[in-house]
Amino acid sequence: MVAADLLVAQNIGFGIIALLMIVAALRVVTVKNVVHAALWLVIVLSGAAAQYLLLSAEFVAITQVLVYVGAVMVLFLFGTMLTRAKIGAEADLNNKNWGIAVPVSLLMFGVITWVLIDGFGDERLPNPDEQTQVPIQVLSDDIFGPYLLPFWALSFVLLVAVIGAIVLARKD
Amino acid sequence: MNALLAADLPYWAQSLLRVLGGIVAVLLPAGTIVYVFLFKMMSFMQSRLGPMEAGPYGSLQLVAEVGKWLQKEDITPERADRFIFKIAPLVVLASTFLLVAVVPFGPDAWFTNFEAGVFYMLAVSSVSVLGILIAGWASANKYSLLGGLRAAGQLIAYELPMVLAVIGVIIQAGTMNLQQIVVAQNAGSIFGWDGLGNPYILTQFVGFIIFMIAVQAELTQTPFDMPIAESELVSGYMTEYSGFRFLTFFIAEFATAGVFALIASVLFLGGWGIPFAWFDWSTIDSVDDWMNVVGPLIMVTKMMLLAFIIMWVRFSYPRFREDQLQRFAWKALVPISLVNIMVTAILKVAF
Numbered sequence: 001m002v003a004a005d006l007l008v009a010q011n012i013g014f015g016i017i018a019l020l021m022i023v024a025a026l027r028v029v030t031v032k033n034v035v036h037a038a039l040w041l042v043i044v045l046s047g048a049a050a051q052y053l054l055l056s057a058e059f060v061a062i063t064q065v066l067v068y069v070g071a072v073m074v075l076f077l078f079g080t081m082l083t084r085a086k087i088g089a090e091a092d093l094n095n096k097n098w099g100i101a102v103p104v105s106l107l108m109f110g111v112i113t114w115v116l117i118d119g120f121g122d123e124r125l126p127n128p129d130e131q132t133q134v135p136i137q138v139l140s141d142d143i144f145g146p147y148l149l150p151f152w153a154l155s156f157v158l159l160v161a162v163i164g165a166i167v168l169a170r171k172d
Numbered sequence: 173m174n175a176l177l178a179a180d181l182p183y184w185a186q187s188l189l190r191v192l193g194g195i196v197a198v199l200l201p202a203g204t205i206v207y208v209f210l211f212k213m214m215s216f217m218q219s220r221l222g223p224m225e226a227g228p229y230g231s232l233q234l235v236a237e238v239g240k241w242l243q244k245e246d247i248t249p250e251r252a253d254r255f256i257f258k259i260a261p262l263v264v265l266a267s268t269f270l271l272v273a274v275v276p277f278g279p280d281a282w283f284t285n286f287e288a289g290v291f292y293m294l295a296v297s298s299v300s301v302l303g304i305l306i307a308g309w310a311s312a313n314k315y316s317l318l319g320g321l322r323a324a325g326q327l328i329a330y331e332l333p334m335v336l337a338v339i340g341v342i343i344q345a346g347t348m349n350l351q352q353i354v355v356a357q358n359a360g361s362i363f364g365w366d367g368l369g370n371p372y373i374l375t376q377f378v379g380f381i382i383f384m385i386a387v388q389a390e391l392t393q394t395p396f397d398m399p400i401a402e403s404e405l406v407s408g409y410m411t412e413y414s415g416f417r418f419l420t421f422f423i424a425e426f427a428t429a430g431v432f433a434l435i436a437s438v439l440f441l442g443g444w445g446i447p448f449a450w451f452d453w454s455t456i457d458s459v460d461d462w463m464n465v466v467g468p469l470i471m472v473t474k475m476m477l478l479a480f481i482i483m484w485v486r487f488s489y490p491r492f493r494e495d496q497l498q499r500f501a502w503k504a505l506v507p508i509s510l511v512n513i514m515v516t517a518i519l520k521v522a523f
Contacts, residue, residue, distance in 0.1 A: 035309060036256075058288055070295060082321065
């Protein structure tokens with residue numbers, strides 16, 4: 001069992017963070033207060049960032065913090081606080097269709113697991129000490145090289161979404 | 173001395189030293205800025221002496237103030253969300269500690285040598301918004317909530333010009349690693365003359381101005397202090413806080429000012445370095461060990477200079493209105509910084 005390439009500390013860290021993420025994810029859907037749910041979601045998303053760090057994917061981890069914790073969750077909280085955010089428990093938070101979410105999330109779990117196993121299988125991450133190139137440079141070379149067209153398409157879709165949102169929001 | 177600096181410490185000792193160094197690097201600038209600028213400079217600008225009784229020239233006033241705050245009662249409003257109310261100041265302060273982790277103080281005097289340092293700094297600085305928002309919400313007070321919402325709106329609006337202003341520096345340096353940005357500036361030359369290195373404040377002056385304005389807004393210092401506008405919102409999200417929780421907010425505010433001044437000096441003023449040509453250094457490995465001692469002093473000098481500018485603006489200008497503040501960010505700063513990126517990219521390819 002004691003192999004030279006077994007990263008014990010990383011595995012223990014992964015276990016602790018994963019457990020925390022599962023508990024927090026369950027609290028997101030069971031807690032009786034909108035703002036508390038959002039804050040549990042912050043813990044889930046930061047946990048994901050920590051997992052990326054353990055995989056030595058620091059750029060992805062930082063992007064996760066910048067986009068999800070710093071922007072998306074702040075907008076979530078901003079929106080709920082502007083409209084409805086009482087302090088204390090609220091009774092009518094559950095939608096009556098909540099049962100449908102269970103099979104959907106199980107299906108999602110199955111599909112993502114299958115895709116990951118099918119796509120990567122037994123592949124191993126290269127040892128970070130042996131990498132010669134800076135990971136960020138590899139990443140940007142990939143995005144602006146072979147994946148340039150999808151990148152443009154995504155930017156275009158986002159631009160359309162932004163303009164659409166402005167058109168919908170303007171009254172005049 | 174050199175032997176001491178070159179000593180190989182075990183990993184745990186290095187980590188311990190870095191944690192202690194981080195605490196010093198957060199608290200020392202905060203205390204200095206509060207005493208030198210908030211107590212003394214503001215008083216002189218208003219034709220008064222400021223604190224004079226505690227210690228020579230009132231220099232121990234800070235100790236007295238901290239003692240005063242620590243012995244005050246820690247009040248939680250009755251209808252507040254107690255747990256969130258209590259952790260909110262800590263979230264804000266944690267963001268400051270995370271921020272200082274990427275600042276390099278010398279060739280080997282760094283906390284973490286992050287490859288994506290600039291990006292990391294932008295990411296963790298936005299975490300403090302969360303703390304401010306939940307502080308405003310959990311206080312169960314409509315002034316606090318308004319202050320929190322204003323702070324969030326303002327910080328989101330000024331995050332963008334800050335990111336865009338830094339991109340000019342990244343393009344010019346060709347790296348996001350703060351340590352390598354320092355090296356690029358000090359090893360650089362201006363049209364072949366390397367007596368000054370190439371501090372990016374010369375080539376990225378527009379970016380520097382935008383960055384400093386965005387920093388002013390991120391710190392919610394006047395003229396961007398809408399979130400804590402005391403004449404209309406009491407003091408915004410901080411209204412209900414007392415005792416050491418208020419102190420935490422207070423330390424976080426000025427420590428973040430210090431850390432942002434440090435980061436600005438790394439990005440635009442050459443950081444810890446002196447022009448490498450003076451001592452015939454070429455790369456970071458050839459830099460002498462004594463720079464690990466001199467470097468932090470240079471950094472602190474530059475930090476005081478930039479903190480002086482931040483505080484000077486703070487005590488000189490009246491407050492923006494909310495709509496002026498948003499219009500200034502979206503219609504002035506963002507377009508200018510986009511043009512700055514374009515021009516920088518074109519010149520980078522041309523030269």
